[in-house]
Structure formats: C-alpha cells, structure tokens
Amino acid sequence: xxxxxxxxARAIQNALIDSVLAGLCALIVFGPIxxxxxxxxxxxxxxxxxxxxxxxxxxxxxALSLLLQSHRGKAFIARFExxxxxxxxxxxxxxxxxxxxxxxxxxLAIVFPFLATKYLLTVAILGLIYVLLGLGLNIVVGLAGLxxxxxxxxxxxxxxxxxxxxxxxxxxxxxxLPLGAVMAALAGALLGFPVLRMHxxxxxxxxxxxxxxxxxxxxxxxxxxxxxxxxxxHPPRCLASSLPAGPRMAASPSMSFSTSATTPT
Numbered sequence: 001x002x003x004x005x006x007x008x009a010r011a012i013q014n015a016l017i018d019s020v021l022a023g024l025c026a027l028i029v030f031g032p033i034x035x036x037x038x039x040x041x042x043x044x045x046x047x048x049x050x051x052x053x054x055x056x057x058x059x060x061x062x063a064l065s066l067l068l069q070s071h072r073g074k075a076f077i078a079r080f081e082x083x084x085x086x087x088x089x090x091x092x093x094x095x096x097x098x099x100x101x102x103x104x105x106x107x108l109a110i111v112f113p114f115l116a117t118k119y120l121l122t123v124a125i126l127g128l129i130y131v132l133l134g135l136g137l138n139i140v141v142g143l144a145g146l147x148x149x150x151x152x153x154x155x156x157x158x159x160x161x162x163x164x165x166x167x168x169x170x171x172x173x174x175x176x177l178p179l180g181a182v183m184a185a186l187a188g189a190l191l192g193f194p195v196l197r198m199h200x201x202x203x204x205x206x207x208x209x210x211x212x213x214x215x216x217x218x219x220x221x222x223x224x225x226x227x228x229x230x231x232x233x234h235p236p237r238c239l240a241s242s243l244p245a246g247p248r249m250a251a252s253p254s255m256s257f258s259t260s261a262t263t264p265t
Contacts, residue, residue, distance in 0.1 A: 022058060157180075161183040162177065162180040
C-alpha cells in the first residue's frame with residue numbers, strides 16, 4: 001500500500017475515523033433496506049446481512065484512506081490536480097490505467113441478474129430506479145435551478161402508463177418502456193409551457209399542485225388505474241424467455257410478479 005507519509009499514527013487515526021463514518025452512513029442507508037426482510041404483512045430482521053455490508057464498506061474506506069495518504073496515493077491525486085482551474089487535455093494516445101473499470105462494471109451488470117436472488121435483484125432494481133430519479137432531479141433543481149416539487153409525478157405517470165398499457169393494450173414490458181418515458185416527457189412538456197416564466201416559490205407551488213393532482217387521480221380513479229393495488233405485469237422477457245432464476249430465487253421473501261393481470265373493478 002505504500003509508506004505512510006510523515007505522521008503514521010495521525011494518518012491511521014484519520015483513516016479509522018473515515019472508516020467509522022462510512023460504516024455509519026452504510027448502516028443508515030442500507031440498514032432498513034437489507035436488514036428488514038418483508039414476509040407478507042410481517043417482517044423479519046437480518047442483522048447478519050447488514051453487518052457484512054457495513055464491514056465491507058468500512059474495510060474499503062479504511063484501505064482507500066490509507067492509500068490516499070501514502071506517497072503513491074498522493075502522487076495519484078497530484079496527477080489530477082493543477083495549479084489553475086483550467087481544462088486539462090490529455091495528450092493524444094493517452095490510455096488510462098483505469099480503463100478496465102467500465103467494461104468490468106458492464107460485465108457485472110450483465111451477469112448479476114443470473115446469479116443474484118430475487119431479493120437482491122429487487123433491491124438493486126429499486127436502488128437504480130431511485131438513482132435515475134436523483135440524477136433527473138439534479139438536472140432540474142441542481143443544474144437548471146428550478147424548484148420542482150412535483151417531480152415524482154412524472155415518475156408515476158411513466159410507471160402507471162407501463163402497467164396500464166399492459167392491462168388495456170396488451171403490450172409487453174419492452175414495448176411499454178419507451179412509451180412510458182414518452183408519456184412522462186409529454187406530461188412534462190404540457191406542464192412546462194404554462195409555467196415556463198415562473199421561478200422560485202411560484203414554480204414550487206404550481207409543481208406541488210401538479211404532483212398532488214396526479215396522486216389524487218391515480219388513487220381515486222379505481223376503475224381505471226386500480227388505485228394503490230394497480231396492476232401486475234408479466235416479468236420482462238429477454239430472447240423469448242424470462243431471466244433464469246438463481247439457486248435461491250424461489251425461497252426469496254421479496255415481491256414476485258403475478259402471472260396474470262388483475263381485472264379492473
């Protein structure tokens with residue numbers, strides 16, 4: 001890992017503090033998701049899963065902190081830091097030593113559904129959905145500076161559009177996936193034109209009202225949307241077959257897709 005510079009005790013102390021803080025963050029974020037396993041209307045606790053995850057995060061953070069405080073780590077950081085804030089252009093033919101990370105992540109993403117249990121797959125899917133929501137919200141609020149309090153309404157429109165398209169039009173997951181995105185985009189365009197010149201509190205009030213309207217419509221138009229129960233769709237199929245289940249898929253306590261859609265009342 002390299003020789004720790006100047007003050008080894010101080011460096012180790014800082015690394016331990018970073019490791020503990022990272023472990024606490026992992027416990028707060030992943031504890032309710034990984035440590036609570038739903039079983040129908042009840043639940044069971046799985047502290048061993050949380051302990052393993054927190055231990056992995058703490059060990060990784062400790063190793064990373066020690067590495068960044070070593071001569072080799074500081075030299076690595078110095079390569080990405082400059083004396084000014086200008087744009088650093090890589091020379092022609094430059095090849096990063098970390099170029100293998102992206103192919104590795106893509107490979108793991110392809111293999112993961114075939115090896116993971118349904119519980120882990122469900123958690124991963126929900127996590128990535130919320131990551132996408134966070135990225136979109138960062139564009140609207142962070143980059144554009146628009147205080148949109150009804151952002152999740154577009155997510156609801158796309159999600160219900162996918163389920164209702166399956167229920168009433170008989171379209172599959174892959175056919176409705178782009179259509180759901182188009183529906184959410186059209187809803188955003190229809191809302192955007194009237195409120196294009198609004199800013200600050202006025203924009204927040206309008207978007208909050210829009211979000212509440214969508215929520216009330218979806219929850220109260222029971223005969224069409226199914227309200228909170230909604231409709232269940234077939235799982236996505238790839239190459240004319242469902243993804244193969246892992247060895248513990250059947251015993252997983254997570255949600256499962258229904259093989260038939262619910263009939264509207």
